[in-house]
Amino acid sequence: xxxxxxxxxxxxTEMGQEVTLxxxxxxGHNSLFxxxxxxxxxxxxxxxxNNNVPIDDSGMPEDRFSAKMPNASFSTLKIQPSEPRDxxxxxxxxSDRNSYNEQFFGPGTRLTVL
Amino acid sequence: GxxxxxxxxxxxxxxxxxxxxxxxxxxxSTYLYWYKQEPGAGLQLLTYIFxxxxxxxxxxxxxxxxxxxxxxSLRIADTQTGDSAIYFCxxxxxxxxxxxxxxxGTRLMVKP
Numbered sequence: 001x002x003x004x005x006x007x008x009x010x011x012x013t014e015m016g017q018e019v020t021l022x023x024x025x026x027x028g029h030n031s032l033f034x035x036x037x038x039x040x041x042x043x044x045x046x047x048x049x050n051n052n053v054p055i056d057d058s059g060m061p062e063d064r065f066s067a068k069m070p071n072a073s074f075s076t077l078k079i080q081p082s083e084p085r086d087x088x089x090x091x092x093x094x095s096d097r098n099s100y101n102e103q104f105f106g107p108g109t110r111l112t113v114l
Numbered sequence: 115g116x117x118x119x120x121x122x123x124x125x126x127x128x129x130x131x132x133x134x135x136x137x138x139x140x141x142x143s144t145y146l147y148w149y150k151q152e153p154g155a156g157l158q159l160l161t162y163i164f165x166x167x168x169x170x171x172x173x174x175x176x177x178x179x180x181x182x183x184x185x186x187s188l189r190i191a192d193t194q195t196g197d198s199a200i201y202f203c204x205x206x207x208x209x210x211x212x213x214x215x216x217x218x219g220t221r222l223m224v225k226p
Contacts, residue, residue: 004156031212033212042216042217042218042219043157043202043216043219045213045214045215048212048213050212055212056208056213091156091157093156093157095212097212100145100162100164101145101206101212102159102162103157103159103214104159105156105157105158106156107154107155107156108155108156
């Protein structure tokens with residue numbers, strides 16, 4: 001298995017532009033997590049899904065952020081409009097909710113908003 | 115609220131043991147985890163411990179859990195330069211173990 005796949009790996013955009021980050025889960029996994037990592041705030045859980053249904057989105061910063069799972073193996077995280085303070089590394093992770101709930105992380109998308 | 119705390123930095127010499135410490139707040143956590151992050155990569159599960167255990171050993175890794183003090187530690191024996199990375203402690207904060215709260219990470223530097 002290729003593991004969790006994220007695209008793009010790097011994104012540089014200007015303030016006000018829409019940004020879409022993509023994630024493909026490991027085949028057979030049914031939980032999907034979006035995290036944001038910054039030096040100041042560390043690793044923060046933004047939202048997670050079980051079986052395509054959003055379960056907890058309390059970590060989503062504000063209405064500019066939205067996440068979807070159009071099918072069981074794919075998710076998007078959209079920021080519209082983007083702001084410089086959104087600059088971070090965004091990770092998605094998937095899990096098959098085994099006995100100890102290991103989360104498998106993708107390589108991350110480094111977002112820079114100018 | 116939940117808070118997981120770790121020291122920021124640890125430097126050791128190759129061949130020495132490393133001990134990374136973590137304190138957590140949610141006494142109902144079912145599992146506690148150690149994840150490793152290498153430069154430019156996502157986190158990878160290193161080991162975990164079930165909350166009813168006080169020790170777990172896996173090759174060079176030893177995890178100690180003190181539930182009374184809410185203290186978790188990771189000991190790496192015979193530390194190698196390849197162990198240089200950031201190590202994150204995490205606790206599960208929901209009953210299903212899905213939602214994790216991560217510490218800020220401890221950067222381990224191993225000097226040859």
